[in-house]
Amino acid sequence: MSPLPRQNLRTRLRRIFLTAILSVVGAAAIAFALDYAAFRVRAATNRNAFGSVMVRHYYAVLQKNGKTVFMFDPPQPWTCSNSFFPHAGYLPCWYLRRHPEQRTDI
Numbered sequence: 001m002s003p004l005p006r007q008n009l010r011t012r013l014r015r016i017f018l019t020a021i022l023s024v025v026g027a028a029a030i031a032f033a034l035d036y037a038a039f040r041v042r043a044a045t046n047r048n049a050f051g052s053v054m055v056r057h058y059y060a061v062l063q064k065n066g067k068t069v070f071m072f073d074p075p076q077p078w079t080c081s082n083s084f085f086p087h088a089g090y091l092p093c094w095y096l097r098r099h100p101e102q103r104t105d106i
Helices: 003-044 093-098
Strands: 050-062 068-072 076-081 101-105
Touching: 050 093, 076 093
Parallel strands: 050 101
Antiparallel strands: 050 068, 050 076
16 A cells, blocks of 8 residues: 555545534534523513522632531522523523532632
8 A cells, every 4th residue: 555545544534523623613602602692682671681599609618637618608599691601700590500509619
C-alpha cells in the first residue's frame, strides 16, 4: 500500500470529526438562542417568565483539622427562570425542582 490512501483516510476522518463537533456546537447555540428569545418574550409580556421553588440551603465549612461543619438555613423560596437554560442570573426551575438542596462550600 502506498501512503496516499492512509493520508486520505486521515483527512476524511478529521473532516467527519470536525463536522460532528461543529454540528453539536451549532445545535447548542441555536437551542440557547431560541430559549433566550422565548424567555425574553415571556418576560416582556408578563407571561410567567419567572417561578419560585422552595430550596434548603446550607454551608459546608472546612475547618483546619480537616473536618467539615454544616450550617443549615431554613427553607426559602428561590426565584428561578421558566426556561431550559439559566437566564437573567437565575437557575432554571426544572433544575431547582430536581436539586432542592443547595450547598455552598466555604
